[in-house]
Amino acid sequence: MLQVPFIRENKEAIITALKKRNIDAQADLNAIISIDVKRRSTQAALDFLRSEMNVASKKIGELFKSGNAAEANELKNGVSAQKAEEKSLADDLNSFNEQLQELLYKIPNIPNDLVPAGSTEDDNEEVFSEGEVPTLFDGALPHWELAKKYDIIDFELGTKITGAGFPVYKGKGARLQRALINYFLDKNTAAGYIEHQVPHLVNEASGFGTGQLPDKEGQMYHVGIDDLYLIPTAEVPVTNFFRDNLVNESELPILCTAYTPCFRREAGSYGAHVRGLNRLHQFDKVEIVRVEHPKNSYAALDGMVDHVKEILQELKLPYRILRLCGGDLGFTSALTYDFEVFSTAQDRWLEISSVSNFETFQANRLKLRFKDKEGKKQLAHTLNGSSLALPRVLAGILENYQTPEGIKIPEVLVPYTGFDMID
RNA sequence: GGAGAAAUGGCAGAGUGGUCGAAUGCGGCAGUCUUGAAAACUGUUGAGGGUCACACCUCCGGGGGUUCGAAUCCCUCUUUCUCCGCCA
Known part of the structure; x- marks a missing residue:
């Protein structure tokens, strides 16, 4: 606001x-x-x-x-x-x-000068790419086929007990998920983010604070009997920690990370792009959130981008970074970088992280201020990013690491999985 | 889920119809003293609106009401605590 x-x-x-x-x-x-x-x-x-x-x-x-x-x-x-x-x-x-x-x-947030003009995702600007796209062998499969072949994700079972978009992870698939969560959290805490475990339902005031409400009610699951919303991202509970806060300048920056499941209704999505893990109603994500001094927020944004880069380099996945154009930029964001991993078998890019600076837009709604050295009260800047969203990282690993003998596990994850091959 | 008690500034805690935005203590900030620090002492210290700046207005968990006047009385909601029940 x-x-x-x-x-x-x-x-x-x-x-x-x-x-x-x-x-x-x-x-x-x-x-x-x-x-x-x-x-x-x-x-x-x-x-x-x-x-x-x-x-x-x-x-x-x-x-x-x-x-x-x-x-x-x-x-x-x-x-x-x-x-x-x-x-x-x-x-x-x-x-x-x-x-x-x-x-x-x-009124949405004002785009930063760096934001390119444009109306759709095709107008986003690629600012970085890294990692080689592997040439797949004959008979390479998309991740939903691999999931079935190695019996690590059961989509039908999720549909039976809940509905489409709620997969069940099994065996080494479940273990790999847990490994990724632990690896991401370890990377984030090593970088100074304080780990939190947070409620997965939030009240209406929190929805307003981060900008999901009003207008985007339809994106969130609402528990009517208690008037609570299932979180679409950990950004909502974590950023709302600081609602109505007046902090000391010396307390900045504040760095938080949290793993949570995320719930999204995704009304209106359909077709091949929602296949497999591409778009789910429930998925896991590890989030990083920062409260920054306005002077530092863009340096912090760059730092977050570098941090996510490092994770993808360690996972050795082919990825690119996009600077979102005005038409694709989220309502509350001033500048957003999307990370996309290449899904080799689908021959398309999948968004796995979105790193944004909201400047004072959320802080104004949240009434999140700090007292500067002169004792004057200023709105702080808030930022957040995914590090990372699990399902599409998993899809990227399954597809890019597949071999005729099975799916190799990225080296950096082996200490977390305890195995180096899904076969 | 049932019964009772409570909610006041960063924290603790007075205040039961006017002079209360609110005693006091702690904490914070500034100063005195000190080579420096601590201690002690002195001063200062809530938030929002409004104004060039004052004035002024609003806020004592949220919402509503009574009154010329409400932190104080009434209604309601929420939360916390105690006891009972249930329970991972």
């Missing part, structure tokens, strides 16, 4: 920047500014009236104490008469605040 004073002072620049998202924000920004003017004048009028009433009330108390009941009663009638006006002004103010809030929720 953008701040109103910022909008007031930078309207034209915001309109220009949001064009990269293919959004014309002019009308909404104008509405915000004019409602804010009304809001402030109403607030001033209300404050003035209340001040009068407060003075009179205090006087009434003094008059009663000094036994001057007649005069006190007269004043009382005067204040009573003002109450209707007070209520009307307060209602107006409330309504302006609500209108303002609603409009502010509609």
Whole structure:
């Protein structure tokens, strides 16, 4: 969420920047500014009236104490008469605040200068790639076939007990998942991220804090009876740790990591792209979250990108890094790098990580501030990234490491799996 | 799930209708003293809105109500604690 004073002072620049998202924000920004003017004048009028009433009330108390009941009663009638006006002004103010809030929720974050223009994922800019795409032998299979052949993932069983998109991992498949989780968490904690285990359901306020609500209700599973949401990512509980926090500058940066399952309804997805592990309703992910000083947030973003790179290098998977274009950029993000691993048997790239700087956009919603050296309060910057999303990493390993004899395990994972081959 | 008690500033904890945004202690910050630190002493120290700056307004778990006036009274929700029941 953008701040109103910022909008007031930078309207034209915001309109220009949001064009990269293919959004014309002019009308909404104008509405915000004019409602804010009304809001402030109403607030001033209300404050003035209340001040009068407060003075009179205090006087009434003094008059009663000094036994001057007649005069006190007269004043009382005067204040009573003002109450209707007070209520009307307060209602107006409330309504302006609500209108303002609603409009502010509609405006996405301002893209960073580096964000390329564009409307679809085809316009994303490749900024880095590494690792050789292996030439597969004759008879190489896509991961869902491999999963069946080696009996390590049972999609049908998941469908039976829950529904499509909820696979069951078995035997060495389950063990490999657990190995990946442990490996990722170890990498993250070695880099200074503090490991957390968090609730997998969150309340409505948390959904608002990170920007899933309003508008994206349909993406999350909602437990109606208790009004809780299943988390679509650990970003939601972890970033909301800091909701309504005022921290000391010296506490920054704050680095957290958490492994959680993630639940996504993925309404509207269909076809070959949801095959196998490509798109699931429940999947595992290890997340990293940072709360940063605004001065450091872009250096931190680069650091997170390097961190994820290192993991992929160790796994020896072919991957590339994309800088998302305006049209593909998430609502709350100012700059996002996507990591994609190459799925050899499918001959396509699969997104396995998304690393973003939200600048103050989430912090403003969260009321996450820090006190600087002068004692001034500033919004902090929040960032997060996946390190990594499990299913597609697993798909990448299965497909790229397959041999006629079986699936080799990346060397770095062997200490975690306890075996070096799935056969 | 049932019964009872409670929720106040970073923390602890006073405050039961007006002079309370709130005593006191701890903590934090600044200073005095000290070679430096500690101790001691002095001062300072909640948040939001609003203003050029003041003024002023709002906030004592959330929401609503009574009253000229609410931290204080009433209703409701949430959370915490104690006891009982159930339970991994």
